[in-house]
Structures are given as structure tokens and as C-alpha cells.
Amino acid sequence: MTVKVAVAGATGYAGGELLRLLLTHPDVSIGALTAASSAGTPLGQLQPQLVPLADRVVAETSAETLAGHDVVFLALPHGHSGELAARLGDDVLVVDMGADHRLGEAADWQRWYGSEHSGVWPYGLPELPGARERLRGSRRVAVPGCFPTGGSLALAPAYGAGLAEPDVTIVAVTGTSGAGRSLKPHLLGSEVMGSASAYGVGGAHRHTPEFTQNLSAVAGRPVTVSFTPVLAPMPRGILTTASAPLAAGADAAAVRDAYEKAYADEPFVRLLPEGQWPTTAATVGSNTVLLQVTVDPDAGRLVVVAAIDNLTKGTAGGAVQSMNLALGLPETTGLPMVGVAP
Ligand SMILES: NC(=O)C1=CN([C@@H]2O[C@H](COP(=O)(O)OP(=O)(O)OC[C@H]3O[C@@H](n4cnc5c(N)ncnc54)[C@H](OP(=O)(O)O)[C@@H]3O)[C@@H](O)[C@H]2O)C=CC1
Numbered sequence: 001m002t003v004k005v006a007v008a009g010a011t012g013y014a015g016g017e018l019l020r021l022l023l024t025h026p027d028v029s030i031g032a033l034t035a036a037s038s039a040g041t042p043l044g045q046l047q048p049q050l051v052p053l054a055d056r057v058v059a060e061t062s063a064e065t066l067a068g069h070d071v072v073f074l075a076l077p078h079g080h081s082g083e084l085a086a087r088l089g090d091d092v093l094v095v096d097m098g099a100d101h102r103l104g105e106a107a108d109w110q111r112w113y114g115s116e117h118s119g120v121w122p123y124g125l126p127e128l129p130g131a132r133e134r135l136r137g138s139r140r141v142a143v144p145g146c147f148p149t150g151g152s153l154a155l156a157p158a159y160g161a162g163l164a165e166p167d168v169t170i171v172a173v174t175g176t177s178g179a180g181r182s183l184k185p186h187l188l189g190s191e192v193m194g195s196a197s198a199y200g201v202g203g204a205h206r207h208t209p210e211f212t213q214n215l216s217a218v219a220g221r222p223v224t225v226s227f228t229p230v231l232a233p234m235p236r237g238i239l240t241t242a243s244a245p246l247a248a249g250a251d252a253a254a255v256r257d258a259y260e261k262a263y264a265d266e267p268f269v270r271l272l273p274e275g276q277w278p279t280t281a282a283t284v285g286s287n288t289v290l291l292q293v294t295v296d297p298d299a300g301r302l303v304v305v306a307a308i309d310n311l312t313k314g315t316a317g318g319a320v321q322s323m324n325l326a327l328g329l330p331e332t333t334g335l336p337m338v339g340v341a342p
């Protein structure tokens with residue numbers, strides 16, 4: 001089977017990583033490549049790493065340019081997917097890499113994004129309980145935010161097994177590509193190099209409701225999440241440290257057992273041998289999540305560290321994984337499990 005795929009937002013970081021993966025996917029042919037201000041430019045000027053597509057000219061993003069494809073990926077800024085997707089037809093697989101269709105509650109969307117809610121689609125994190133089944137055969141997919149990918153996978157086994165209290169702290173160190181490639185003063189090289197800085201502190205980051213939604217669904221009761229992102233001078237990667245109080249009666253052996261069982265058959269989640277800790281460098285360009293879990297006995301807390309590449313498992317790789325499921329292809333098709341190191 002060959003599916004014809006269009007990418008809206010082809011000139012951005014997420015679109016570029018997506019095209020890198022799609023170029024080696026055996027069941028994909030690449031059709032329209034669209035953007036906004038870069039329309040009319042050869043893709044090679046903006047994405048020189050995508051050599052086979054260098055001469056393709058970027059088109060304007062519209063329902064018309066995206067028509068006639070089996071799959072349409074929307075790697076656009078928040079708020080641009082809903083109206084476009086509504087004009088693409090129910091038979092087309094639409095994979096939204098933006099935030100528009102991640103949140104189930106319209107009130108959450110309005111509070112955190114400040115516009116009208118476009119509705120909720122099956123959530124593209126197959127490793128969460130029940131998600132894989134909802135993605136199979138679906139014609140709409142909401143790809144998770146990069147932080148909720150690492151943080152949700154870090155804690156889902158603990159909540160699935162009832163081993164933690166519903167009071168989570170997450171600190172996640174991120175590379176700069178998470179912010180996209182458009183000019184932002186706080187991301188100038190001289191601001192970022194040689195420094196790490198927290199932002200969105202005090203429950204102010206818009207991924208908070210996504211964490212809460214995911215973990216509450218797994219726990220079967222409300223989970224509160226205090227989330228702090230930290231910007232670090234590296235282009236790619238997210239290192240998430242998540243912790244929560246241990247539930248009464250839970251111990252290190254039960255925790256280890258729950259994580260081993262939850263991820264034993266997951267192709268893209270590797271629970272490291274005890275004592276080995278994840279690094280972002282080992283995930284660069286790979287769809288793999290590297291994970292380690294332990295118990296802090298004095299604090300009575302579960303502590304989990306997870307590393308991902310924000311552009312691969314954190315967006316484009318997760319999008320391709322979900323596309324594979326939706327189309328009935330083997331889930332791992334076209335997805336690297338091997339990082340680039342050093
Ligand atoms: N970067 C990351 O790690 C992650 C990103 N995402 C999400 O993916 C989406 C894309 O992010 P990212 O690639 O980082 O962002 P970039 O800023 O790097 O790219 C944005 C893309 O969207 C295009 N675009 C901008 N405005 C419009 C518009 N009005 N109509 C059509 N196209 C437009 C841009 O085209 P042009 O070149 O013409 O400006 C560009 O191709 C966002 O929703 C982001 O939140 C999700 C998870 C992780």
C-alpha cells in the first residue's frame with residue numbers, strides 16, 4: 001500500500017522532522033508541502049537537510065492545496081487546525097500536531113488557549129491505556145504536546161497500578177527547538193547559550209491541563225500536576241523528572257514490577273536497567289523513550305526520569321506512529337529506534 005501524504009507547516013521544525021521520517025517510510029509518497037510566509041520558496045532553502053525534497057516549491061496552506069491526499073499532517077501554530085480539518089473530508093486521515101484537538105474540556109481549551117474549542121480527537125500516545133485501540137482505524141489524531149509525552153509515559157504505570165498519590169511534581173528540561181523556528185527574543189543565541197532558565201512557573205504552562213487529563217484518566221480520579229519547564233542550551237531533547245508520593249503499602253519492588261509489566265511489549269519505551277539513568281543525547285533522532293524509575297525511601301516518593309527527542313517521539317515520530325496505527329500498518333514502520341550519539 002502507498003498512501004499520498006500532505007504536510008502543512010512543512011517549513012517548521014515539526015514539519016521538517018516529519019518529512020525526514022516520511023522520506024524513509026516505505027508506504028508513503030509525499031504530496032503537497034505547504035506553509036504561510038514561505039509559500040513560493042524551494043523547500044531546500046528552509047530545510048536543507050531534506051535533500052530529496054530540495055527542489056519542491058512550498059505552496060500556500062488551504063483546503064484546496066491539501067485536497068486529494070490520503071493523509072494530511074497539520075504542523076501549524078495552535079488554533080489553525082480546526083477550521084482546516086473540517087474542510088478536509090471524513091475519509092482523509094488528519095493528524096494534528098498542534099494542540100487544537102488534545103483537550104476534552106472546552107473550558108480547559110478556552111482557559112489555556114483563549115479561543116473557541118475545535119473538539120477532541122483520539123489522542124496519539126498509543127502507550128497510554130486504551131489509546132492504541134482508539135487510534136486503530138481512526139481518521140482523526142491529536143498528537144500530544146512534547147512535555148505531556150514524556151511526563152505521561154513517566155507516570156502512567158504508577159497510576160495504572162495504584163502506586164502513587166494523585167499529587168505530581170514534574171520538572172522538564174527542554175531543548176530550544178520545542179519553541180519552533182520563528183524569532184523569539186528569549187531564544188536568541190546569546191540569551192540561551194551557557195544558561196538554563198525556568199519559564200511558565202507556578203502552574204502557568206499550557207501543558208498542565210494535558211498532563212492532568214492524561215494522568216487523571218489513567219488513575220481514575222483527579223490528579224493534580226505542578227509542572228515547571230526549564231529551557232536548556234541544546235537544540236533537541238526533553239529530560240523529564242516526575243515525582244509523586246508513594247501510595248500506602250507501595251514499595252520499590254512493586255514499582256519496578258509495574259513499570260516492567262507496563263512497558264515489556266512497547267517497542268518505543270525502554271525501561272533502563274536499574275541504576276542507569278536516561279540522557280537526551282541517546283534519544284536524538286529516535287522515537288524511543290528512555291525511562292528509569294526509583295523510590296526515594298526517606299521522602300516516600302516515586303521518582304521517574306524520562307528522556308525523549310521532542311521533535312521525534314515528542315511530535316513527528318509520535319505522529320507517524322499514530323498514522324501507522326490509524327492506517328492498519330505495523331506500528332513501527334518507518335520509525336527509527338536508534339539515536340545519534342555522541
Ligand atoms: N517544536 C516542537 O518540539 C513541537 C511542536 N509541536 C507543535 O507543532 C506545530 C508546529 O510547531 P513548530 O514546527 O515547532 O513551529 P515552527 O514555527 O517551526 O513552524 C510553523 C510552521 O507553520 C507554518 N505557519 C505559520 N503560520 C501559518 C498559517 N497562518 N497558516 C499556515 N501555515 C502557517 C510556518 O510556515 P512559514 O515558514 O511560512 O512561516 C511553518 O511551516 C505547533 O502547533 C507546535 O506546537 C508539538 C510538539 C513539539
Ligand SMILES: CC(=O)N[C@@H](CCC(=O)OP(=O)(O)O)C(=O)O
Pocket residue numbers: 097098099144145146147174175176177178179180229231
Ligand atoms: C522550548 C519551548 O518553548 N517549548 C514549547 C513546547 C511546545 C510544544 O512542543 O508543544 P505544543 O505543540 O503544545 O506547542 C513550550 O514550552 O511552549
